[in-house]
Amino acid sequence: MNRTVAEKPGQQMPSLDPATRQRIEAAVLDLFSQREFHRVSLIEIARGGNVSLQTLYKYYGSKERLLFDSLDTWFSKLSGRMLDHLQGIETFKDKLRKVFWVSLDFFEQNPKVGQLLLSSVYINTWKQTETFRQTELMSVFMQVLREGRQKGILTDEVDEKVLLDFIVGIAMRHMSMWIIRGQERPLTENANILFEMLWRAISRPA
Numbered sequence: 662m663n664r665t666v667a668e669k670p671g672q673q674m675p676s677l678d679p680a681t682r683q684r685i686e687a688a689v690l691d692l693f694s695q696r697e698f699h700r701v702s703l704i705e706i707a708r709g710g711n712v713s714l715q716t717l718y719k720y721y722g723s724k725e726r727l728l729f730d731s732l733d734t735w736f737s738k739l740s741g742r743m744l745d746h747l748q749g750i751e752t753f754k755d756k757l758r759k760v761f762w763v764s765l766d767f768f769e770q771n772p773k774v775g776q777l778l779l780s781s782v783y784i785n786t787w788k789q790t791e792t793f794r795q796t797e798l799m800s801v802f803m804q805v806l807r808e809g810r811q812k813g814i815l816t817d818e819v820d821e822k823v824l825l826d827f828i829v830g831i832a833m834r835h836m837s838m839w840i841i842r843g844q845e846r847p848l849t850e851n852a853n854i855l856f857e858m859l860w861r862a863i864s865r866p867a
Contacts, residue, residue, distance in 0.1 A: 677720045685710035685717070689731040693781040694773035698728065701781070725786055732782070733792040735774050739767045740798040747801075753809050754860065760805055761832060761859065762852045768836045769848035775836050799825070816865050824863055831859055 688709030
């Protein structure tokens, strides 16, 4: 992701080079996963990313934009992993199982992203940005859900978006409590059991 902040209407700044962007995003992850949003300063992020404060303002414009653009990068990685894992899977149930497992595995491998979501993301602020909808990631979920509805496998008692909320809600609650409880066991340890419970709730009765 190489979005930039324009100095003047219609004028785009040069793209931030990938290595610098990675350093900045690493600093964002470290700092915002340790402390709440209002307790982290841009100067700390600049120091952690080994860049100037001017660079952060030039390419991001604000602390909020910096956080949400970084979130966009991490969720893009999650959607990419989902697409990769879905290749070659034939049965619908196994596709949905894989989507659920990849979601949990992503946070197991990237617990700081989960901690950041818990401690530093203000939903009312995030929803006002273009990154909130997570179009790429949500389209992967919705594509699988639509397939299930078209094949008559998933319940049609509620809208597909409600099914999405149900699945994501379970995954996010499980991730949140895993972090709060100290990550004592693998997040994916009970993924299959949880999925079977989920499947019984959203699949059409045989």
